[in-house]
Amino acid sequence: MNIRIILAALFAFLICVITGPIMIAFLRQLKFGQHIREEGPKGHLKKAGTPTMGGIMIILALSLGSLFFSRHDLSLYLLVFVTIGFGLLGFIDDFMKVVMKRNLGLNAKQKFMGQVIIATILAVFVSMHPQLGTEILIPVWGQKINLGLFYIPFVVFVLVGTSNAVNLTDGLDGLAAGTMAIAITCYLFICIALGRLELAVFCAATAGACLGFLWFNAHPAQVFMGDTGSLALGGALSALAVLTKTEILLIVIGGVFVIETLSVIIQVLCFKTTGKRIFRMSPIHHHFELKGWSETKVVIRFWIVAAILGGVSLILM
Numbered sequence: 001m002n003i004r005i006i007l008a009a010l011f012a013f014l015i016c017v018i019t020g021p022i023m024i025a026f027l028r029q030l031k032f033g034q035h036i037r038e039e040g041p042k043g044h045l046k047k048a049g050t051p052t053m054g055g056i057m058i059i060l061a062l063s064l065g066s067l068f069f070s071r072h073d074l075s076l077y078l079l080v081f082v083t084i085g086f087g088l089l090g091f092i093d094d095f096m097k098v099v100m101k102r103n104l105g106l107n108a109k110q111k112f113m114g115q116v117i118i119a120t121i122l123a124v125f126v127s128m129h130p131q132l133g134t135e136i137l138i139p140v141w142g143q144k145i146n147l148g149l150f151y152i153p154f155v156v157f158v159l160v161g162t163s164n165a166v167n168l169t170d171g172l173d174g175l176a177a178g179t180m181a182i183a184i185t186c187y188l189f190i191c192i193a194l195g196r197l198e199l200a201v202f203c204a205a206t207a208g209a210c211l212g213f214l215w216f217n218a219h220p221a222q223v224f225m226g227d228t229g230s231l232a233l234g235g236a237l238s239a240l241a242v243l244t245k246t247e248i249l250l251i252v253i254g255g256v257f258v259i260e261t262l263s264v265i266i267q268v269l270c271f272k273t274t275g276k277r278i279f280r281m282s283p284i285h286h287h288f289e290l291k292g293w294s295e296t297k298v299v300i301r302f303w304i305v306a307a308i309l310g311g312v313s314l315i316l317m
Contacts, residue, residue, distance in 0.1 A: 174214055
């Protein structure tokens, strides 16, 4: 394995581990504590006041790790742009919720428009790139399909959907960070197999940053990533799928995020049509909590599912 890949992962991990205590103390001093929804599991109420917006650590670590150990590459710069762009959108949302005391932060329309703008910029660059274009790869079959004019809205759907899916998954200590580390590691192997070493460096830095953040986010969490981190990581994961032409395979690699999102959609549709709920609470990780599983058990079992799906995705590739 290329030494730059290993160094990027270690560097990003150390950045998080070293800056973590400083960042947590700073967030506590500013009273940037997480607000816990009363309609959520009652056991989560004790988490109120835990510092949030810790995603700043992740973005800083993966950006520095990527840029320090990579060479000039437009795709890498696009990845960093999308990650920071989605992270900034999440930061604004967190800031409005925590500092301005607006529980819902940005409204749905504002957040959606911000995501669409960033995703459209990526889609336009990729569609115009001579080595990328508007094709997508179909797993197993191994053939590519040219989406033509439909490519840009397709990419927008992938980025917006994935970033929101990761955001929904970020509901238990370590769940999003650990699941993302697994998914992004799958993309590390994919990028190496495709000969995209600069993208592999980004994957390594992101995985290292997630593990470094997990050092403080493991149960009981000392800090939450907030929308700052979840939107940034969702943007990074989906942008990797776009730049490697594996948007369809992302359904398997990010299977846990897909399941979490589907659980919310199914719950809402079922309740609106029948007045009944299928799950005790959605997203589905709360359902298992309310069934009596400990938070740690839910998280570890979801990590296991993510690892299995990651292995399957590599076979399909």
